[in-house]
Structures are given as C-alpha cells and as structure tokens.
Amino acid sequence: MHIRKQRLLTPGPTPLYPPALHAMMASDIHHRTEDFRKAYRSCLADLKEVMGTSNDVLMFAASGTGAMDAAVSNLLSKGDKVIVCSAGKFGERWVEIAKAYGLDVTVLSAPYGKSVPAPQVEAALAHEPAAKAVFVQASETSTGAAHDVRAMGRAVSHSDAILVVDAITGLGTMPLDIDAWGLDILIGGSQKAFMIPPGLAFLSISPKAWKFTETSTLPHYYFNLKKEKKSGDAGESSWTPATALILALAESLRYIKQMGMTKLVENAQMLAHATRRAVVSLGLELFAPDSPASSATAVRAPAGMDSGIIVKEFRNRFGAVIANGQGSMKGQIFRIAHLGYFDFTDLFAVVAGLEIILNANGFPVKYGTGVAAVQEIYEQVAVRQPVTA
C-alpha cells in the first residue's frame, strides 16, 4: 500500500485546526487558577463576539445534546405546550427530549430533505397561544436542509413563547443574527465549525429566555443555566471543565476572530455552492434542493447504488471519512461536509475522488467534470476576493 492519509470530512467531528489540537498538550493546568480563568473568560467573551450577540453565553462539558437537554430542563415545566419543527434525525431528537420531560408536544414535520416553512410556525402559534417554546434546527445535519430561523424568530417574537435553535451545525455556516432575529436560545458544539474535538457544548440565552428559568419546575442538576452563569461571571465553570478542550477552543476562537465570522460563514457557503454545482454537473441529485444548508450537502446515490458503497470506497481508496445517511436515509444519501477546518483544496480532492468512485461503480462520469465546477466557483471567488493573505 502507498501513502494514504487519514482525512476526516464529516459534518462533525470536522477537520481539526492543528494549533488548537496542539494547545491541548498544555492541559496540565488547574481549573481554579488565574491562568485557567483567563482562558475560560476569553472563550466565553470570544464566543459572544463570534456569535455576535449581547446575550449571555454559557458552556458545558458535554456534547451538543447536553445543551439541548439543558434548554428543556431549565426553561420549562411538565405539561407545557411546545412546538417542535422536525425535518430529520435532530428534529426527532427535540421531540424525544420534550417527551422525556413530559411536555405536551405539537410536531410540525417536514419530509426528510425538506424543511418546515416559517408560516407553519406562525399558524401553530396562533392555534396554540399557550405554547411556551418553539424548537428547531438551524441546519438539519442529517438531511442537509436549512430552516428559515429568521422568519421563525419574527413569528415567535410576537408571542409569549421562546425560540430554541439547535445551531450545532448552523453556527459558522449560515448567517444567524441572534439578537435582531430573536433567537432566544442558540446552541453550538465544539466539534463543528469550531474545528476542535467533541466534548464542549455552549448556548446563548436571551433576557426573555432567562425569565423562563424563574418559572420552570423541571428538575435538573448537572445542567444548571443560572448556576453556570454565576460561575462564568467569575471566570469558572460550575463543575470541573474539560480543560483540554477549553484550551483548544481558545486557540480556534483566536483563529476564527482573526478571519471574522462573516468570512467563516462565507467559506462554508462557497464550498456548499461549489459542491452542489459539482454533483449536479456529474448527474447526481441533491437531497435537499429547496433549502440547502451550507453545513453539509446531502446527495442521493445514483439509482441502484447503495450510498454506503461511496462512503466505503472513500475510506478504502482515499482514507477519507465522509458521512452516510442516518437512520432511514442510510444507503440512500451521502453527505459532503463544509464546516470545520475545510478549504477549496480539500474540495478539489473530494470531488476528484468522488468521480473515480462513481466511475468504478457503474456510474460513468467524465473525469474532471465535477472538479471543473468547483474550480469555476473558486475562480469567481478569487476574482471577487484577490489573494492577499
């Protein structure tokens, strides 16, 4: 066997920013020292800055699902009416969490690959004026479809409800104006656009959502927003923090701040745009053509070909891990990610590899067709954006 590098190209965990990875080597640090408080404070402040919000931002040693749990168990009470927009596996997770906590759930569902239209949320709120919260994914990672959380924010802001947005793959891949759009809770995770390994979850919380913590009666302990806010103000976490990951996050946030969040979002958008052009030019079909997310592009496998073959071939031929469909979409679609430490050069290679795999598995394509589509987008961008740095 010749050299075959390992490449992680999934929508989370994502390609890692090497200096952030190396920063973890300094984890012989104690979490109740001024040195660590400095790192923790800088993470909280930088998260606020890159998220572009004046809302409080809190962090947890947990995966993203932990912050989703926290948003329910800290803000609501048993029997509360809530509305969930469900358009994939992560929408279904909101339903599961809401049910686990005994909420009275109205599900607005869209078929996989589609998204829930914002007017449906508005209508549901009109129909259920007692609804306390609306839950949604900004970007439904399992299908590559985006939700119009801006319009949903507008609808929800006219009600007494709060809007809880799982932006775990949305953050850093789409514009999200938390304050102006009324995104009361917005959840992110370390292993996505933040380019570091999984294990940290964070969320921003609006003054409107803070009021909900006063009336919520659901029990909780580990995930305690009020306690975490108090701890964070003192530069600490309530429980022992995942120090290695905090050090990594401090480093990646430095990089993201330097680039600017707008550029990071643009990066994902350009790569997503180029990927859509490339796969369509190869005669493949997009899974979520109507409201494609820029976090990942889901593509239907050619008729008669299991998408697992494409995933397996990427691994065997090129050492690259791309994502299969999840749940019932397994075998039907494959997903090319655009978030994390991922650039045009990665995409040239991914599309070239895809062409070889398609050809080798009975779906003939002309070599270079998809790559050319990516190159053309690159050229447009390069013209618009002269290479100076």
Next chain:
Amino acid sequence: MHIRKQRLLTPGPTPLYPPALHAMMASDIHHRTEDFRKAYRSCLADLKEVMGTSNDVLMFAASGTGAMDAAVSNLLSKGDKVIVCSAGKFGERWVEIAKAYGLDVTVLSAPYGKSVPAPQVEAALAHEPAAKAVFVQASETSTGAAHDVRAMGRAVSHSDAILVVDAITGLGTMPLDIDAWGLDILIGGSQKAFMIPPGLAFLSISPKAWKFTETSTLPHYYFNLKKEKKSGDAGESSWTPATALILALAESLRYIKQMGMTKLVENAQMLAHATRRAVVSLGLELFAPDSPASSATAVRAPAGMDSGIIVKEFRNRFGAVIANGQGSMKGQIFRIAHLGYFDFTDLFAVVAGLEIILNANGFPVKYGTGVAAVQEIYEQVAVRQPVTA
C-alpha cells in the same frame, strides 16, 4: 527568572500520563467508524477490568458530577427516601443533587476531617426501612478522609436499598471490591487516578441497581443509563463522545493494566503514608488523622499561617499547583495529592519545597527532616519490592 517548570499536583486534575496526552493528537477520527468503536470498546472493557467488576460500565461526556446526576435521575423517583453520608464538600453535593430531584433526604453528617461511621448507616437503614439508596464518597477529596464503603456495602446489601459510591478520587487510590462489597453504583472520572484531562465520567452498575431503572420516574435525557448500555454494547456512545479524551483514556488504561490496579492503589497508599510521616515529622497536624484517604492528604496550616500562603508560595517559588482547602476549609488546610501520574521523586521535591516554604514563613523546620521521612518509606518499599522494572 531561572527555569521553573509548571507542575500540577492537585487531587484532580492530576499529573498527566504523557503518552495519553499525545494520543489526543489523533482525534481526527469519526465516532461512528470501526476504528473508533475499537477504542471505545477497549476503554469499556479495560475500565471493567481495572475496576475489577462484572457489573456493566458506562461512560459519559461530562465531568464526574454528570455521573452523580445520572445515578439519581435514572434510579429514583420524586419523594423517595434516601440516606446521604456527608463529610465534606462532595457529600454536600450529594445532598444538593438529591434535593434538586425532590428526594426525601436523611443526612448523616460528620464534621470536616472525620467520616461517617458505617454503623450509623446500618442504624439509619433500620430506622428508615423504606430508604431506596445510600450515597457516599469513598474518598472525600475536600478533607482527605475515607469512608469504610466495605462495611457500608455489607449493611446496605441486607436492605432493599442500593449503595451509590462517588469513587471519583477513590478509584485507583484504595481497594474497592465492587462486586464482593456490594457497591451497586461506583462513579469515576478521567482526571483523577486515570491521569488524563477532565471531561469523561464513568460508572459501574449492579444488577440490583439496574432494577431501579425500571421503576424510576424522574425525567432525564442526556444521562440515560439504559440507552448508554445499549449503545456501549454496540461499541458506541449514545451522543457524540469526547473522542480526544477517549483516545487518551485508551492509552492510560493500557498503562494501568500493565502496572496492575493493585500496584496503582499501592502507589497512592505509599505516597500518602510517606506524606503523613513527613508532615508530622515537620510538626504539622493532619486534618483527617482517623481515616486518612490515600487520594490526598489534607494538612492543617501552622497556627497563625493562612494555608493560602503555602499554596501561593508553591506556585510562585516552584511553579507547582497544590490545593488549598475548599469552602470553609479554605485558608485552614492545604492538600497534597497522591493520585494520577505521581511518583516518589515528585514527593521528594514537594516535601523539600514545603520545608523551604515553612521556614520562609515563620515556621522554622530543619531542612531534610520531612524528605528523610519520605526517603525512609521509599527504602522500606524498595527493600520489599526490588527495583527490576
């Protein structure tokens, strides 16, 4: 300033095992691949082996408090009677968690530095035959006192209750025969004797405790023992795992298995024994002389000296972070840890540093007195245990 290395010498985070730290560099791995499943399975199997139990072992992306929360929210119901042994800050945490979940708590408390005698647990169970669970710390990290969980296990096993042991600093520093002693739930954390950074919690669960999950009605989602067991059997975690830390754990468990858990426990016990001899030889007073834990030794600061001075001097003079007392014990005691990647050579240096600090702060000691006490213990051990590896 001359060279002054940073040294982390606290009872958690603890000194890190370098190969485990380096293993985190390989975190560009996806958690739903056979490569990662192999690492995850090996962690679960090795944890079972080093914990010496036939009970199921589950892992969470969380700090130890997360597993404490899980043990309550997955096994009990609102209003359940429970008994908490509280002898320090972490005993108080059990009380807080139990109250957060609406349990009916009987607290058996011991003054800081003491521990709750096992016969008190037996008497409390006789008095409260409806009690569902007894909560205790194997080693109360905040005071350096150990509990006799063996005798408690015997008492609890004759009842319908389960014994839930926070062994976060107990595991790897004291003998804990989980199966023979009836320790129904035993909780550990990555950043203690396991020599890696914080962010992973794990617990073992007995068949008796599993039955409690069938009747428990407390709501929970992120921490779900039954779901995690099913996931673990498939070599996965329910939610995105903290991959970097899992890779580190796989590496440190390899080291611990090679050494043997008995030797790891002995390591802490020898260092604790030597530390006690050293501080007493310097005229200092132990804070928990009756039931000293081997995870950390708490020492009273000399009369009239704030223990914070000793902590600060260790940092300023020697770049070493040792632990102050927590809460109301702050300023009264300092704590020298014995767990994690910590050996006799570390202890020679710590005691030599302590002698200098005491002398410089108005508590005269003869240089070498404490170090000699450690050297004598080393000599006894070296004689008993010829240096071959």
